Structures are given as structure tokens and as C-alpha cells.
Amino acid sequence: METLLDSFAARALLAGLGVALVTGPLGCFVVWRRMAYFGDTLSHAGLLGVALGLALGVDPAVGIIATGLVIALLLIALQHQRRLPADTLLGILSHSALALGLIAVSFMEQVRFDLMGYLFGDILAVANDDLLWIAGACLAVLPTLAFIWRRLIALTVDQDVALAEGAGHISVRIAFMVxxxxxxxxxxxxxxxxxxxxxxxxxxxxxxxxATSPEGMAAGAALIGMAAVAGGIAASFAWDTPSGPSVVTAAALLFALSLAAGGALRRA
Amino acid sequence: MKRERLVDIREGCIVRGGRHILDRVDVVVHKGEIVTLVGPNGAGKSTLVRVALGLEKLDGGTFHRTPGIKIGYQPQKIALDRTLPLSVRRFMTLTQAASDAEVKEALNEVAVPHLMEASVHTLSGGEWQRVKLARAVLRRPDLLVVDEPTQNVDTTGAVEIYQIIARLRAATGCGVLMVSHDLNVVMAATDQVYCLNSHICCAGHPADVSRDAEFQRLFGPAAATTLAIYPHSHDHSHAPDGSVQGGHAHPGHDHHHHHYPH
Known part of the structure; x- marks a missing residue:
């Protein structure tokens, strides 16, 4: 019994640390570029992806990635028309995708479908092939991000300057969306x-x-994210709280601490 | 000898919502020439700049730019999010690699070498303008494009900024395309002026443009008088692409005319 506990605890921790390693640096761009709503849209579309994956008999992760890519490309295409602002476009995409996803899920009564697991996550139910997905994502995302890093920073500071001076290209933005x-x-x-x-x-x-540099902030975000994952999983074990919300709560606590510490640093 | 045309816009039109933002505009920037766009708000100056930068496609007319030239662009505004930590040093090397010594030298040229390690979020409006110019200059561009380089800068600072641009032109022979509101200062430091109000109202050497009736209508007789006191030679008439040495700006200059060797 103990080895079982150990192994699923270890899997949960490994999975969480791997994810935090990627969401830290990428999340910095979400903050810098004010794309929080884009993250919401991608994840809301994820439910549709899960349903499509199950309907087509492929891994739900494939469905999620596929719908995410479609949403990202749709957004880039839609941004080229300038009638509607980005947040309105995202709202339309996000909620239509969520509504479609909920309808699709309602057709799946015969399939065993853990809706709560998808909505709130279940880190303690991470299986070995989930770990493989996460390891694969780390190996794909981190080197690619490192490769486009300088150009992505230039585009983030000022898109016109980067494009005019040849330091950025639309392909960099597409790569980031992917x-x-x-x-x-x-x-x-x-x-x-x-x-x-x-x-x-x-x-x-x-x-x-x-942070005093973009790179420092990315590294810091990865570390803080990993600490939140470790803390959240530990809390989930100790008090039997739902794992996903526990991780997020731990992250929020760390954020509150950073505000206090930042204030202390400033006074020092 | 015919000078190389870096930027050549012919009959350029841009239409948005049925309205002509740019209406059959002809603008040429030669190598080694300082070209200034003036015009009222909403005249399409920034749009024209974006066309020259390749950021905006013309709806009509032709745009040609010498392929492979290095562009340095100082935009009017950089809306940098405060959550992005960025030092001046890092900002200077945003689109190009440069050694610390090169960065220092570029900052020295705009008289703010002490700001190298400062966060860009702590800069004043004037310091920010200087740092932005230093960044574009550090690229040693073939074509320098500057949009309102003296916003938030006092008159002395503005004169200095135009001198820096003139020095870069003299040192590297680059072409400069500039948008400016400082009629009185910029005119002395420019070879060619285009007065834009969707269409080109008038173009030519500053002295000629200032006498143009349409220019006077747009900017008022006061502007014309301001310009008239600036150094220009009267013994030449200037073809639209006539080359004239850029002068030095002397604010408060009276009616003594400087005659530059041509």
C-alpha cells in the first residue's frame, strides 16, 4: 500500500513540477502581453477538444491540442480585421467553444466521462502516459521557447519596432500561440x-x-510555480483537499507573500 | 550623380472606411538626406511612416525600398507593460547584439550614459526619448525613421536631439525620415520637407515650403515667419530633390542669413 501511495504521489509531483516548469516562462508572456483571457479561451476550448478526442477515439490530449491550435490560428486571423477588439473576439471564441464542448459532452452518456476531473483537474490520478505527455510537452516547449526568446521579447516590447527592424516575424507569434x-x-x-x-x-x-530582467522573471516564475505545486500536493495529501484548487491556492499564497516581501525590500 | 533612393513612394493611397488617409502621395528619401514630414493631426504622417517601414500596405500606388537596408525605427510611443522588467542596457540591444562599450557610447551620444543600468520604467519622458533615439542610432541604420522624437523634451533638448540625428547622418550617410511638430527647430535641420494633409500640400526645401500659400494656411502666418528667420540661402532655387547641407539649429536666431557652401 505504501509503495502505491509513494508512486502515485511521486507521479503527481513529477507531473506538477514538469507543468510548472513550462507555465512559468510562458505565463510571463501572458502577463506582459495581457493575454490572460487568451489562456482562458484555450482552456475553455479544451472541453470541446476532450469531447472530440473521445468521439474520434483518440487520446483527449490530442483533441485538446488540436482545438487549441484552431483557436490560436482563428484568433490571429481574426485580429487582422480591426473592427472588433481582441477581448471581444476572445469572448466570442471562448464561450462558443465552451458551449459547444458542453453540448458535445452531453451526447456522451455511454462513455465514462469524468467531467469534474476535466473541470478541476485530478493531479493524483496522473497515469504514466500522462507523465509521458507532460515530459514530451516540456521537451517541445522549452527549447522552442528558448529559440524564439529574443524575437518574442522584441515583439512584446514593441511589435512595430521588431517587425520594422526585421527582429520579429508573424511566424514567431504563431509559434508562441502553438x-x-x-x-x-x-x-x-x-x-x-x-x-x-x-x-x-x-x-x-x-x-x-x-525580477530585474525578463529572463530573471521567467526563471522566478518557474520556481514559484514549482513551489506552489509541491505545496498544493502536500496540502491535498494532508487535508484531503481537491488537488487542482490546492495548487492554485498555494500559488495565490505565494503571490501574497511576494507582495509583502516586495514591500519589505522596498523599505530596506 | 544621381543619389540612391532608399524609399520611393509613388501615388501612394491608403483608404480606411471609405476615407482617404493617404491620397496619391509621392515621397522620396535619398541616401544621406534628412526628410521631414509636417502636417496637422490626423494628416496621415504616422501612416506614411508605417508605409515606409513596410508595416502598412498601400491600397494604391507603388512603394519601393532598397532591399536589404538596415532600418532603425524610433516610434512615437512604446506602450511597454510595467510588468516587463527591462533595463536600459537590455532595451538598447532589443533587436541587435552590441557590446557594453557600444551601448555606453550610444548613450553617451545622447548625454545619458548614467542610465545604462536603470529600469526603463523609471525614466522621465525626456530621458526615454533620448534612450529610444540612442537605440535606433546604435543600429547604425541605412534608414533612420523617427516619429516625433522630441515629445516631452524641452526646446534645448529638442535642438540637441536634431543635432544628434544630423551628426548620425553626417557620420554614416544614412537617410532620415522624420515626423515632427517642432516646425521652428526642425526646419533648420532638414533638407526636404513634405507638408502632408492626406495629400502632399507642398514639398521642397524648408525655405520654399514656408512661403507656400497652402503651408501658411495650414500652419498660420506665424509659422511661416518663424521659418523665415532660419538660416537658408537665397541665391539658389531648389529643385524638389535639390541637396542642401543640413544647418545647425539656433533657437532665437534673428535675421542674419547664413550662407552655406554648396
Whole structure:
């Protein structure tokens, strides 16, 4: 019994740490570029992806990644028309995808479908193939992000300057959107559809207080995210609280601490 | 000898919502030439700049830019989110690699070497303008594009900024395309002026433009008088692409005319 506990605890921790390693740096861009709503949209569309995956008999993660990519590309295409602002477009995409997802799920009475697990995540039910997905995502996202890092920073500071001076290209933005879709797909495993954005923005926001460079903030966000995962899982074991919300609550506590510590640093 | 045209816009039109933002606009920037766009708010100056930068496609007319030239762009505003921690040093190397010594030298040129390690979020409006200019200059561009480089800068500072741009042009022979509101200061430091109000109202050497009736109608007779006191030579008439040495700005200059060697 103890080895079983050990192994699923170890799997949960490994999965959570892997996800936090990716959501930290990526979450910084979500904060810098004010894309929190984009994270929500991707994750809301995830439910539709799960339903499609199950309907087509493929891994739900494949469905989630596929719908995420479609949403990301749709958004880039829609942004080229300038009649509607980005947040309105995202609202339309987000809620239509969520509504479609809920309808699709309602057709799946015969399939065993753990809706609560998808909405709130179940880190303690992480299986070995989930770990493989997460390891794969880390291996795909981190090197790609490192490769486009400088250009992505330039585009984030000022898109016109970056494009005019040849330091950025639309392909960099598309690559970033793809990374976001991948990351959200695996992060859903840990904290669920409703709380994914928290894992992107809270560690990044907490790291801001201590960072003097974009790279420092990205590293700090990864560390804070990993601490939140460890704390959340420990709390979930100790008090039998739901794991996803516990991780998010731990991250929120760390953010509150960063505010206090930042204030103390400023007075020092 | 015919000078190389870095930017060549012919009959350029941009239409948004049925309205002509740019209406059959002809603008040329030669190598080694300082070209200034003036015009009232909403005249399409920034749009024209975006066309020259390749950020905006013309709905009509032709745009040609020498392929492969290095662009340095100082935008009017950079809406940098406060959550992005960025030092001046890092900002300077945003789109190009440069050694610390090169960064220092560029900051020295705009008289703010002490700001190298400062966070860009702590800069005053004037310091920010200087740092933005230093960044564009550090690229040693073939074409420098500056949009309102002296916003939030006092008159002395504005004169200094135009001198820096003139020095860069003299040192590297780059072309400069500039948008400006400082009629009185910029005119002395420019070779060619385009007065834009969706269409090109008038174009030419500053002295000629200032006498143009349409220019006077747009900016008022006061502007024309301000310009008239600036150094220009009367013994030449200037073709639209006539080359004239850029002068030095002397605020408060009276009616002594400087005659530059041509």
C-alpha cells in the first residue's frame, strides 16, 4: 500500500513540477502581453477538444491540442480585421467553444466521462502516459521557447519596432500561440480547465517583484510555480483537499507573500 | 550623380472606411538626406511612416525600398507593460547584439550614459526619448525613421536631439525620415520637407515650403515667419530633390542669413 501511495504521489509531483516548469516562462508572456483571457479561451476550448478526442477515439490530449491550435490560428486571423477588439473576439471564441464542448459532452452518456476531473483537474490520478505527455510537452516547449526568446521579447516590447527592424516575424507569434496551446493542454491535467490560467499568471505575477530582467522573471516564475505545486500536493495529501484548487491556492499564497516581501525590500 | 533612393513612394493611397488617409502621395528619401514630414493631426504622417517601414500596405500606388537596408525605427510611443522588467542596457540591444562599450557610447551620444543600468520604467519622458533615439542610432541604420522624437523634451533638448540625428547622418550617410511638430527647430535641420494633409500640400526645401500659400494656411502666418528667420540661402532655387547641407539649429536666431557652401 505504501509503495502505491509513494508512486502515485511521486507521479503527481513529477507531473506538477514538469507543468510548472513550462507555465512559468510562458505565463510571463501572458502577463506582459495581457493575454490572460487568451489562456482562458484555450482552456475553455479544451472541453470541446476532450469531447472530440473521445468521439474520434483518440487520446483527449490530442483533441485538446488540436482545438487549441484552431483557436490560436482563428484568433490571429481574426485580429487582422480591426473592427472588433481582441477581448471581444476572445469572448466570442471562448464561450462558443465552451458551449459547444458542453453540448458535445452531453451526447456522451455511454462513455465514462469524468467531467469534474476535466473541470478541476485530478493531479493524483496522473497515469504514466500522462507523465509521458507532460515530459514530451516540456521537451517541445522549452527549447522552442528558448529559440524564439529574443524575437518574442522584441515583439512584446514593441511589435512595430521588431517587425520594422526585421527582429520579429508573424511566424514567431504563431509559434508562441502553438506553445500556448500545447502548454494549456498539459496543464489542464493538473489544475483543470477552469484553473489553467491561474498556473500561467499567478507565478509570473509573484516573480515580478524580484525580477530585474525578463529572463530573471521567467526563471522566478518557474520556481514559484514549482513551489506552489509541491505545496498544493502536500496540502491535498494532508487535508484531503481537491488537488487542482490546492495548487492554485498555494500559488495565490505565494503571490501574497511576494507582495509583502516586495514591500519589505522596498523599505530596506 | 544621381543619389540612391532608399524609399520611393509613388501615388501612394491608403483608404480606411471609405476615407482617404493617404491620397496619391509621392515621397522620396535619398541616401544621406534628412526628410521631414509636417502636417496637422490626423494628416496621415504616422501612416506614411508605417508605409515606409513596410508595416502598412498601400491600397494604391507603388512603394519601393532598397532591399536589404538596415532600418532603425524610433516610434512615437512604446506602450511597454510595467510588468516587463527591462533595463536600459537590455532595451538598447532589443533587436541587435552590441557590446557594453557600444551601448555606453550610444548613450553617451545622447548625454545619458548614467542610465545604462536603470529600469526603463523609471525614466522621465525626456530621458526615454533620448534612450529610444540612442537605440535606433546604435543600429547604425541605412534608414533612420523617427516619429516625433522630441515629445516631452524641452526646446534645448529638442535642438540637441536634431543635432544628434544630423551628426548620425553626417557620420554614416544614412537617410532620415522624420515626423515632427517642432516646425521652428526642425526646419533648420532638414533638407526636404513634405507638408502632408492626406495629400502632399507642398514639398521642397524648408525655405520654399514656408512661403507656400497652402503651408501658411495650414500652419498660420506665424509659422511661416518663424521659418523665415532660419538660416537658408537665397541665391539658389531648389529643385524638389535639390541637396542642401543640413544647418545647425539656433533657437532665437534673428535675421542674419547664413550662407552655406554648396
Amino acid at each position: 506553445l500556448m496551446a500545447l502548454t494549456v493542454a498539459v496543464a489542464m491535467k493538473i489544475v483543470g480547465i477552469l484553473l489553467v490560467t491561474a498556473l500561467l499568471i499567478i507565478p509570473a505575477a509573484a516573480a515580478r517583484r524580484f
